[in-house]
Amino acid sequence: MGHYNCSQILSCSIFFPKNCSPLSATEVSSKGFGQSRALGYLFANSTIHQAPCIVAMQEDNSKLRIPHVLTVAGSDSGAGAGIQADLKACAARGVYCSTVITAVTAQNTIGVQGVNIVPEDFVAEQLKSVLSDMNVDIVKTGMLPSIGIVKVLHHSLKQFPVRALVVDPVMVSTSGDVLAGPSILAGFRNVLVKGGDLASSLDAVDIFFDGDNFYELRSPRVRTRNTHGTGCTLASCIAAELAKGSLMLSAVKVAKRYVGSALDYSKDIAIGNGLQGPFDHLLKLKSNVHNSCRPQVFDPSDLFLYAVTDSGMNKKWGRSITDAVKAAIEGGATIVQLREKEAETRDFLESAKACVEICRAYGVPLLINDRIDVALACDADGVHVGQSDTPASIARTLLGPEKIIGVSCKTPEQAHQAWVDGADYIGCGGVYSTNTKANNITVGLEGLKAVCLSSKLPVVAIGGIGVSNARAVMEIGVAALKGVAVVSALFDRESVLNETRKLHALLKETTSSVK
Numbered sequence: 001m002g003h004y005n006c007s008q009i010l011s012c013s014i015f016f017p018k019n020c021s022p023l024s025a026t027e028v029s030s031k032g033f034g035q036s037r038a039l040g041y042l043f044a045n046s047t048i049h050q051a052p053c054i055v056a057m058q059e060d061n062s063k064l065r066i067p068h069v070l071t072v073a074g075s076d077s078g079a080g081a082g083i084q085a086d087l088k089a090c091a092a093r094g095v096y097c098s099t100v101i102t103a104v105t106a107q108n109t110i111g112v113q114g115v116n117i118v119p120e121d122f123v124a125e126q127l128k129s130v131l132s133d134m135n136v137d138i139v140k141t142g143m144l145p146s147i148g149i150v151k152v153l154h155h156s157l158k159q160f161p162v163r164a165l166v167v168d169p170v171m172v173s174t175s176g177d178v179l180a181g182p183s184i185l186a187g188f189r190n191v192l193v194k195g196g197d198l199a200s201s202l203d204a205v206d207i208f209f210d211g212d213n214f215y216e217l218r219s220p221r222v223r224t225r226n227t228h229g230t231g232c233t234l235a236s237c238i239a240a241e242l243a244k245g246s247l248m249l250s251a252v253k254v255a256k257r258y259v260g261s262a263l264d265y266s267k268d269i270a271i272g273n274g275l276q277g278p279f280d281h282l283l284k285l286k287s288n289v290h291n292s293c294r295p296q297v298f299d300p301s302d303l304f305l306y307a308v309t310d311s312g313m314n315k316k317w318g319r320s321i322t323d324a325v326k327a328a329i330e331g332g333a334t335i336v337q338l339r340e341k342e343a344e345t346r347d348f349l350e351s352a353k354a355c356v357e358i359c360r361a362y363g364v365p366l367l368i369n370d371r372i373d374v375a376l377a378c379d380a381d382g383v384h385v386g387q388s389d390t391p392a393s394i395a396r397t398l399l400g401p402e403k404i405i406g407v408s409c410k411t412p413e414q415a416h417q418a419w420v421d422g423a424d425y426i427g428c429g430g431v432y433s434t435n436t437k438a439n440n441i442t443v444g445l446e447g448l449k450a451v452c453l454s455s456k457l458p459v460v461a462i463g464g465i466g467v468s469n470a471r472a473v474m475e476i477g478v479a480a481l482k483g484v485a486v487v488s489a490l491f492d493r494e495s496v497l498n499e500t501r502k503l504h505a506l507l508k509e510t511t512s513s514v515k
C-alpha cells in the first residue's frame with residue numbers, strides 16, 4: 001500500500017447528517033485519475049471510527065440487533081445496479097438492507113431506455129417510514145436525480161440522524177461527460193477514488209484518503225464484460241461493513257476484495273446481449289450453471305452402494321484415486337466419499353477436484369471425509385463428519401443448505417442430534433470390526449437396528465462389510481437402512497470394478513428379496 005502526497009489533492013465540501021457542518025475535504029487529481037472517465041466517488045463520515053461493533057447485538061435480553069443499511073437509490077430493471085445491486089450486496093455481506101427508491105429506470109445490458117423520477121414528497125414519505133422505525137445504522141446513496149431529492153434527504157437525516165453516510169455520486173458518465181464538478185465534493189473527509197475503469201491499467205487501483213493519509217489499494221484487474229453495478233456494489237459493501245462496526249479503511253478493503261471475487265467468479269456468465277452485463281453478487285450462478293445436471297436435493301437411495309476411498313489401499317494396488325473412483329462408479333457405486341487420511345492437503349485438493357469432475361459427469365454425488373475446507377474448495381456435494389470432527393451444525397452453516405452432510409452415529413441419541421443439526425444421513429458403525437479403522441467400537445447388527453429404528457434420517461451401515469455379510473446387514477429389514485458403505489471390500493482388491501459389480505449385484509438381489 002503506497003502513500004500519496006498532498007500536492008495531488010484538491011479541496012471540496014459536503015454536509016454530514018449528524019452535525020451538518022462542512023468538513024475539510026479532498027479529491028485526488030493525480031494525472032491518471034484526473035483524466036480518467038466514469039470515476040465513482042465514495043464518502044463516509046469519519047465519526048464511524050468511534051462506532052461500536054453492533055453485529056448481532058443483543059437488546060433487552062431477547063432481541064437480536066441486525067446491522068442495517070438504508071439505500072436511497074434508483075431501481076434498475078435489469079437488476080445489475082441500483083437498488084437491486086445494493087440489496088444483493090448487503091445480503092451477501094450479511095446485513096439488513098431497506099430501500100428508498102428515488103427513480104425507476106427501464107434498463108438492461110444494452111442501456112437505459114427510460115427514467116421515471118419518484119416525486120419528492122413520496123421520497124420523503126419512504127424516508128420517514130424507514131428512518132422513524134427501523135434503527136438504520138448507515139445510509140448509502142446512489143442515484144439522487146434532483147436537487148429537490150437531495151434536500152429531502154438532507155432534511156430527513158437531520159430529523160433522524162444515522163452513524164454515517166456513504167455517498168456514491170455519479171461524477172462522470174460512462175460516455176465521459178462530466179455530470180458533477182469538484183465543487184460538490186467539498187467537505188468529505190473520507191474519500192475513495194475508484195480506478196477500476198482505467199482500462200489501460202493491468203491492476204485495478206483505487207486511492208483512499210482518510211483525512212490524513214492516502215492509501216493505494218491495488219488488486220488484479222478482472223477481465224470481464226460483467227461489470228455493470230460494480231460502483232453501487234462497492235459502495236453498498238462499504239456501508240455494510242461500516243454497519244457491522246468495521247473501521248473505514250478495513251471496510252473499503254473488504255469491499256474491494258468482495259467486488260473482485262464476485263467479478264472473478266462471474267467473469268464468464270452471460271446475462272443479456274449488451275456490452276456490459278451484471279455480475280453475481282451471491283457467487284452462486286456459476287456453480288449452479290456448472291452443476292445444472294446435478295440433482296439439487298439429496299436422494300436417500302444414493303446410499304445404496306457407498307464407496308469410501310482409502311489412499312493407502314489405492315497406492316498398494318498401484319492406482320490413482322481418480323482411477324479408483326471411476327472404476328467404483330462404473331461397477332455400480334451410487335455415492336462416493338474421499339477418505340484420504342494420509343494425503344497432503346494440496347494433493348488431496350487436486351485429486352478431489354478431478355474426482356468432482358468425474359462424479360459430476362456420472363451424476364454420482366461426491367462427499368469429502370472430515371475436511372470441510374477441501375469440500376468447499378473443490379465444490380464437492382458434501383461432507384461426512386464423525387463425532388469428534390467439526391459438528392454437523394457448523395458444517396451446515398459453512399456449507400449452506402444444499403450440500404449433503406453425513407454424520408457417524410453409534411447410538412439413537414447421536415442420531416437424534418444429527419437430525420437436529422441439519423444432517424442428511426447417518427453412517428452407522430462399525431457394524432463389524434475392521435482393519436480399516438482399528439480400535440473402532442463395533443455396534444453389531446443390534447446396534448445398527450436400534451439406530452435405524454430411532455432415526456428420522458436415512459442410514460447407511462459401515463464397518464467390515466463386503467459380499468460375505470452385506471445380505472445379513474440389509475436383512476435387518478428396517479426402512480431407514482438404505483445401503484452399505486464399504487472401503488476395503490472394494491479398494492483393497494485387485495479389481496475395483498469387479499468387486500463393486502459383485503457387491504452391487506448382491507445388494508440388488510437382497511433388496512428385491514427383502515421387498
Ligand SMILES: Cc1ncc(COP(=O)(O)OP(=O)(O)O)c(N)n1
Nearest residue numbers: 369384385386387408427428462485
Ligand atoms: C458413510 C460413513 N460412515 C461413517 C464414517 C466414519 O466417519 P468418522 O466417524 O468421522 O471416522 P473417519 O472416517 O473420519 O475415520 C465414514 N467415513 N463414512
Ligand SMILES: Cc1ncsc1CCOP(=O)(O)O
Nearest residue numbers: 430434436463464486487488
Ligand atoms: C470409516 C469407518 N467408520 C466406521 S468403520 C469404518 C471403516 C470401514 O472400512 P471397511 O469397509 O474396510 O471395513
Ligand SMILES: [Mg+2]
Nearest residue numbers: 370385386389
Ligand atoms: Mg471423521
